[in-house]
Amino acid sequence: MSIKINSILDTTNDFWKVSLEGELDLSTAxxxxxxxxxxxxxxxxxxxxxxxxxxxxxxxxxGVMIGILKRLKIENKEVYIEKPKNNVRKIFNITGLDKIFKLEG
Structure with missing residues (x-):
């Protein structure tokens, strides 16, 4: 199991864009x-x-996503979740995290 992480600073819109590919679990978190x-x-x-x-x-x-959200919220910043696959979106829905994070796409 592996994860590929790409991050880009969007200076025009002032946000970090982080693309994840693979599996996010105990071994990659x-x-x-x-x-x-x-x-x-x-x-x-x-x-x-x-x-x-x-x-x-x-x-x-x-848990990693919640941790970074808590850290960003101190400065009134947000974590947006973009284009999750159906199985990943389902996890957010089941756990109620779809109400905590901004889900898009």
Missing amino acids: DELKKCLHKLVDEKNIDMRLDLEDLEYIDSTGL
Whole structure:
């Protein structure tokens, strides 16, 4: 199981765009956590997580996303979840996190 993380700073709209590909679970969550916290350390702005190519997410992955959302909320910033596959969207719906995160697409 692996994850590919691409991040881009959109200076025009002032947000981080982070694309995830693969599986976000216990074995890959720490890698994502380090990456997201490094981005926020660099610039604390809204974050857009593109999940179009994310095949799977478990509770550990959700925990990383909740952690970064809590950190961003301190400065009134948001985490937007973009284009999740149906199975990933279902996890957000079941856990009620669709009401916490801004889901788009």
